[in-house]
Amino acid sequence: RVLGLESLAGLPSETADCVAVNLMINTGLQTDIIRSKDTGADGVGLFRTEVPFMMLGRFPSEEEQARIYRAQMEAFHPRPVTMRMLDIGGDKSLDYFPIEEANPFLGWRGLRVTLDHPEIFIVQARAMLRASLGLNNLRIMLPMVTSVGEVEEALALIHRAIYELNDEGLKVETPDIGVMIEVPSAVYLMKELTSLVEFVSVGSNDLTQYILAVDRNNPRVADIYDSMHPAVLKALKIIVDEGKAANVPVSVCGELAGDPLGAVALLGLGYRSLSMSSANLLRVKAVIRQIDAGWAETVAAGLLNIDDPKVIRSTLLLALQKVG
Ligand code: PEP
Numbered sequence: 009r010v011l012g013l014e015s016l017a018g019l020p021s022e023t024a025d026c027v028a029v030n031l032m033i034n035t036g037l038q039t040d041i042i043r044s045k046d047t048g049a050d051g052v053g054l055f056r057t058e059v060p061f062m063m064l065g066r067f068p069s070e071e072e073q074a075r076i077y078r079a080q081m082e083a084f085h086p087r088p089v090t091m092r093m094l095d096i097g098g099d100k101s102l103d104y105f106p107i108e109e110a111n112p113f114l115g116w117r118g119l120r121v122t123l124d125h126p127e128i129f130i131v132q133a134r135a136m137l138r139a140s141l142g143l144n145n146l147r148i149m150l151p152m153v154t155s156v157g158e159v160e161e162a163l164a165l166i167h168r169a170i171y172e173l174n175d176e177g178l179k180v181e182t183p184d185i186g187v188m189i190e191v192p193s194a195v196y197l198m199k200e201l202t203s204l205v206e207f208v209s210v211g212s213n214d215l216t217q218y219i220l221a222v223d224r225n226n227p228r229v230a231d232i233y234d235s236m237h238p239a240v241l242k243a244l245k246i247i248v249d250e251g252k253a254a255n256v257p258v259s260v261c262g263e264l265a266g267d268p269l270g271a272v273a274l275l276g277l278g279y280r281s282l283s284m285s286s287a288n289l290l291r292v293k294a295v296i297r298q299i300d301a302g303w304a305e306t307v308a309a310g311l312l313n314i315d316d317p318k319v320i321r322s323t324l325l326l327a328l329q330k331v332g
Pocket residue numbers: 054056095190210211212213214215261262263
């Protein structure tokens with residue numbers, strides 16, 4: 009089965025009944041560009057910009073950031089590259105910007121940090137916008153969104169960066185801006201959030217952690233951390249339905265999207281865009297090309313009535329084995 013996956017790279021990512029599914033990759037390191045070259049990905053659904061920040065012993069300058077971002081945008085042009093604003097705190101800290109807290113996942117994380125330090129935010133936004141000059145395949149994504157006010161603040165900062173650059177004679181274009189849905193409050197705010205942005209992307213790793221109140225990195229509770237928990241699946245269903253109602257594209261960029269079973273569940277819930285590590289892309293594509301979207305929808309509807317995540321997985325697996 010694994011042999012010959014490379015031959016799928018050039019084939020369309022669509023189901024057997026011809027429903028197109030956008031398959032994108034998650035990147036962070038510069039080398040991810042090379043690794044993803046042969047996957048035929050439709051673009052970058054998540055560039056974790058904190059990775060280059062972690063590699064350096066200090067905050068990268070605007071020039072340094074722009075060079076790194078430009079390399080990503082050039083490599084995938086004309087396909088979109090979704091750059092996430094710095095998402096530090098939680099489990100990702102910078103040696104040169106230590107954050108010490110009793111509950112880091114509930115603390116100063118993601119947008120909370122950069123909105124308290126608008127100078128970090130503005131420099132990063134300027135670097136992204138400058139890097140996109142002449143390419144215009146940039147999409148900017150906001151992490152750890154918990155309320156509408158944060159998004160309004162972030163949008164104002166991005167627009168300030170655009171204004172500054174235009175004022176300096178650089179004719180940068182306004183990119184599509186989106187939010188990550190990875191905190192339960194954001195699920196309940198889908199209507200309000202979709203009225204402010206051009207796209208949303210579900211961070212299923214954090215969403216699972218916060219819905220189930222299970223630390224995603226704590227081995228002691230690892231067996232109850234499961235993105236196939238019915239409560240998570242129900243949240244995923246609400247998000248995709250609200251996105252459709254608002255006519256705002258919705259995708260998933262957490263690990264669930266790169267797990268073949270997870271991808272089938274997401275397809276069945278109504279998702280048509282998934283972003284994953286490049287190592288998983290062709291495997292997911294192989295599965296998607298073998299199944300009908302209508303079939304996945306029927307299966308997923310049934311999953312929502314099952315209480316046990318393990319039974320949800322085995323039901324999915326059994327259904328998949330039956331068709332191929
Ligand atoms: C997520 O939370 O699902 C996500 C994609 O972001 P990260 O794993 O970087 O927190």
